[in-house]
Amino acid sequence: MKRILAGLISLSVLATGHEAEAASCKINVSYNKQFYKIEGLPIANKQYGMAKSYHPGANKTMIRSYQKMRAAALKKGIVLDVVGTPGAYGYRSYAVQKQLYNDYINLYGFSYASKISAKPGTSEHQLGLAMDIRDGTNYGTLNTAFEYTAASKFIRENGQRYGFIVRYLKGKEAITGFMYEPWHIRYVGVTHATRIKKDNITLEEYLGIAGRRKLSAGQYQVNGALCKYKR
Ligand SMILES: [Zn+2]
Known part of the structure; x- marks a missing residue:
């Protein structure tokens, strides 16, 4: 069964044009009663949730990296700003996420709300490793028009140098479960981000977990892009 699943996954990978020579490898999944880690990388998504009580605040390494990235952008006249409570660096507790999620459901209904907002306990913002960025010279915020701003271009092209990835990509909605969110960046460290x-x-x-239960x-055998680097 595992082999059949792995075959199906590599087919779908081929169909999207990536990783034609996707290698297979073993990954390590751990859970510390607060959050999951895969290959040492904390993970939060629609499948991998966190404990309600997990309340780390924004990750200090992420904050330092963001400040370096912001300074580099500023040198080019580009202003990066973090959306949300000043000084929180994108951090949202379980309780705040719950409020936000319920507000979205009331506004838009469940189906749409679940594509734009994470269920409480599954948000990368609770993990303390994600931020929503806006262009400080532009009043627009948290909509896909952000991709046309200098700030968006900067994080797309340079985010990886500071350990950030744009997490919810265009065309990958079926994999992430989220709509395209050019503003949402996730800190994974320079090596993984690159x-x-x-x-x-x-x-x-x-990580090789797309399309899997x-x-x-x-430990699990997967076909993930990281396998290319594991030998
Ligand atoms: Zn976000």
Whole structure:
């Protein structure tokens, strides 16, 4: 069964034109009762949730990297701003996410709300490793027109140098479960970000978990882009 699934996944990977020579490798999934890690990388998505009580605040390394990225952008006259509570660097607790999610459901209904907002306990913002960016010279915020701003261009082209990826890509909605969100960046560190950017893939494709059932703690054979680097 596993082999059949793996075959199906590599077919779908071929169909999207990426990773024609996708290698197979073992990945390590762990859960510390607060959040999941895959190959040491904290993960939060529609499948991999966090404990309600997990309340880390924004990751300090991420904040430092963001500040470096912001300074580099500023040198070119580009202003990056983080959306949300000043000084929170994108961090949202379970309770705040719950409020936001319920507001979206009331506004738009469940189906649309679930494509634009994470269910409480599954948001990368609760993980403390994601931020929503706006262009500080532009009043528009959190809509796809952001992609036409200098700030968006800057994070698309240079984010990986500071360890960031644009997390919810255009055309990858079926994999991430989210609409295209050019403003949402995730910190994964420079090494992973550089590889992910090079292949223009999602974190799920990189880790080899796209299209798979949720994996519990353990080791699994996958076809992920990271396999190319694991030998
Ligand atoms: Zn976001």
